[in-house]
Amino acid sequence: MQGSPKKYQKRVSYFQLCNGLFLLVLILVMIIPLINVWAVSFSSGISSMEPGVKLWPADFSVSGYQRVWQTLELWRPFFNNVLVTVIGTAAHVLLASMAGYVLIHPKLVGRKIIVSMIMITMMVPAEAIMIPLYIVNKELGLLDTLASLVISGLISGFSILLMRNYFLSVPYSLAESAQMDGASDFKIFRKVYMPMSVPGLATIMLFEFVSRWNQFTPALLYINSPEKYTLQLALMSLIVPDDATSSGDFFANNVQMAGIMIAMIPLLVIYPFVQKYFIRGINLGATKE
Amino acid sequence: MNLWKTVKRHYSLYLMLLPILVYFIIFTYYPLVRGFIISLQEFQMIGRGPFIGFQNYLEVLRDPQFIQVTINTFMISGGILIVGFVFPIIIALSLNEVMQSVFKRFTQTVIYLPHLFSWVIVGGIWIFILSPDGGLINEILTWFGKEESIHFLVREDYARPIMIASAIWKDAGYTCILYLAAIVSINPSLYEAADMDGAGILQKMRYVTLPQLVPTMKIVLLLNIMGILRIFDQVYVLSNSAIANEVDVFMTYTYEKGILQFQMGIASAAAFLVLLMTLLLTFVTRKLIRYDEGM
Numbered sequence: 001m002q003g004s005p006k007k008y009q010k011r012v013s014y015f016q017l018c019n020g021l022f023l024l025v026l027i028l029v030m031i032i033p034l035i036n037v038w039a040v041s042f043s044s045g046i047s048s049m050e051p052g053v054k055l056w057p058a059d060f061s062v063s064g065y066q067r068v069w070q071t072l073e074l075w076r077p078f079f080n081n082v083l084v085t086v087i088g089t090a091a092h093v094l095l096a097s098m099a100g101y102v103l104i105h106p107k108l109v110g111r112k113i114i115v116s117m118i119m120i121t122m123m124v125p126a127e128a129i130m131i132p133l134y135i136v137n138k139e140l141g142l143l144d145t146l147a148s149l150v151i152s153g154l155i156s157g158f159s160i161l162l163m164r165n166y167f168l169s170v171p172y173s174l175a176e177s178a179q180m181d182g183a184s185d186f187k188i189f190r191k192v193y194m195p196m197s198v199p200g201l202a203t204i205m206l207f208e209f210v211s212r213w214n215q216f217t218p219a220l221l222y223i224n225s226p227e228k229y230t231l232q233l234a235l236m237s238l239i240v241p242d243d244a245t246s247s248g249d250f251f252a253n254n255v256q257m258a259g260i261m262i263a264m265i266p267l268l269v270i271y272p273f274v275q276k277y278f279i280r281g282i283n284l285g286a287t288k289e
Numbered sequence: 290m291n292l293w294k295t296v297k298r299h300y301s302l303y304l305m306l307l308p309i310l311v312y313f314i315i316f317t318y319y320p321l322v323r324g325f326i327i328s329l330q331e332f333q334m335i336g337r338g339p340f341i342g343f344q345n346y347l348e349v350l351r352d353p354q355f356i357q358v359t360i361n362t363f364m365i366s367g368g369i370l371i372v373g374f375v376f377p378i379i380i381a382l383s384l385n386e387v388m389q390s391v392f393k394r395f396t397q398t399v400i401y402l403p404h405l406f407s408w409v410i411v412g413g414i415w416i417f418i419l420s421p422d423g424g425l426i427n428e429i430l431t432w433f434g435k436e437e438s439i440h441f442l443v444r445e446d447y448a449r450p451i452m453i454a455s456a457i458w459k460d461a462g463y464t465c466i467l468y469l470a471a472i473v474s475i476n477p478s479l480y481e482a483a484d485m486d487g488a489g490i491l492q493k494m495r496y497v498t499l500p501q502l503v504p505t506m507k508i509v510l511l512l513n514i515m516g517i518l519r520i521f522d523q524v525y526v527l528s529n530s531a532i533a534n535e536v537d538v539f540m541t542y543t544y545e546k547g548i549l550q551f552q553m554g555i556a557s558a559a560a561f562l563v564l565l566m567t568l569l570l571t572f573v574t575r576k577l578i579r580y581d582e583g584m
Contacts, residue, residue: 020392278466
């Protein structure tokens with residue numbers, strides 16, 4: 001059973017070596033394209049067009065950023081994006097937690113029906129109803145407004161169920177005793193449940209922030225006027241030259257990569273928090289009825 | 290009477306639920322019904338078109354372009370499904386063997402990163418690194434003596450593999466973290482018992498770790514199945530006229546028919562067929578992997 005300890009040791013380290021190499025290759029595959037983008041974005045127009053593997057800016061220059069931000073006015077879609085993301089995320093978190101709170105009350109009449117109604121919406125991908133959604137937005141006069149983008153995905157069954165699962169971990173006796181003291185349901189929600197659920201709120205807020213920031217299909221469907229473009233839409237016409245939205249302009253690599261960097265920065269800023277709450281969110285979401 | 294009393298007692302709760310229910314009715318249930326009605330009509334710009342039964346569905350099913358996007362969707366999504374299922378397990382098993390926690394954390398951080406980015410960002414990066422003039426991949430290929438640049442994104446033979454590879458690049462890290470979270474929660478005594486029996490690294494992976502990951506595998510598989518027919522952004526960003534025939538999928542077909550060509554009846558019929566297929570696939574998968582049992 002003991003075998004030869006020395007031989008065993010050797011085999012382990014050989015395995016560890018291969019394993020480490022595999023992961024190293026993986027890391028390089030993931031990270032080199034990103035470094036490449038970063039390096040080119042900080043190069044001058046001319047050097048960004050020259051051949052060669054670029055992992056460091058050839059001649060440190062912010063001309064790409066200047067051009068994309070000011071000349072091409074990426075600041076406008078950027079701030080549209082900020083607006084839609086902030087309002088959309090705040091409303092999403094509030095509505096999802098409100099619904100989640102309501103659904104923890106065991107005596108609520110019709111709770112089962114409401115839960116199944118919410119779960120059915122999770123089975124219907126927004127893409128599959130894009131045509132009627134377009135028509136609904138048109139009929140409500142929402143086409144070509146930023147409001148249509150805030151409304152798209154304003155509530156999701158996933159967030160509601162996640163918040164409900166989080167609230168279920170708060171002892172229900174707290175709600176009951178507050179009720180005895182004459183507190184209204186909304187007050188209990190605001191004063192008892194919300195403060196005790198900061199990690200849960202943070203989780204859906206971060207998820208929602210990321211998906212809002214990246215929201216593309218609704219913008220593609222509903223937005224026409226360039227001054228209402230969101231970041232992803234503007235980026236699309238920047239990187240795909242034969243796209244219908246672009247006027248056939250030619251953009252140097254450093255300009256395109258600067259645009260990509262600008263779209264990535266807010267996501268990179270919140271990334272440490274996303275990492276912190278990600279697993280928690282998954283575990284909550286996976287808890288079944 | 291009693292029922293009414295309880296409803297009345299909780300009226301503020303219903304009030305809090307009201308915006309959510311109204312939202313779902315206007316933006317999910319009504320569009321579902323409306324979409325189905327449109328799919329049965331001959332679409333007219335003004336006024337209501339006459340009902341034509343399942344004519345639109347027949348037209349979609351007879352459309353060679355729809356047949357082509359069906360093949361494309363299943364080839365691309367099938368590839369993403371299989372590779373995207375197996376590869377993250379390999380990475381997770383491999384990462385689990387890493388002893389240095391700094392290296393482990395760093396790897397996790399790096400591989401999860403692209404999942405945060407939109408398909409416009411990821412597509413932009415891929416278009417850039419695959420570019421024939423000075424793109425990263427072609428530059429690296431010159432080290433191996435390749436003189437002529439490969440025009441990756443306009444070559445039909447590369448089109449589908451590139452779709453699959455870019456999807457894996459974006460999302461493998463995410464799935465991998467799900468597995469890692471499951472591995473962490475495996476009872477250590479199982480490994481101790483395996484050690485006592487003299488099991489090696491690979492045997493422990495095969496007989497301890499993998500079986501313990503089955504519940505996570507089921508969730509991942511089901512989530513992926515539910516998503517495969519809806520891919521849109523990725524293809525919209527990476528497709529171009531040279532490879533459209535190889536990569537256009539259900540949702541780009543719907544978008545093109547409905548929004549660009551204004552054939553709303555046809556587009557809605559196609560979308561409903563996709564919805565039906567998704568439900569069917571989900572149902573069959575749930576049964577096959579016995580999702581509802583022993584979870």
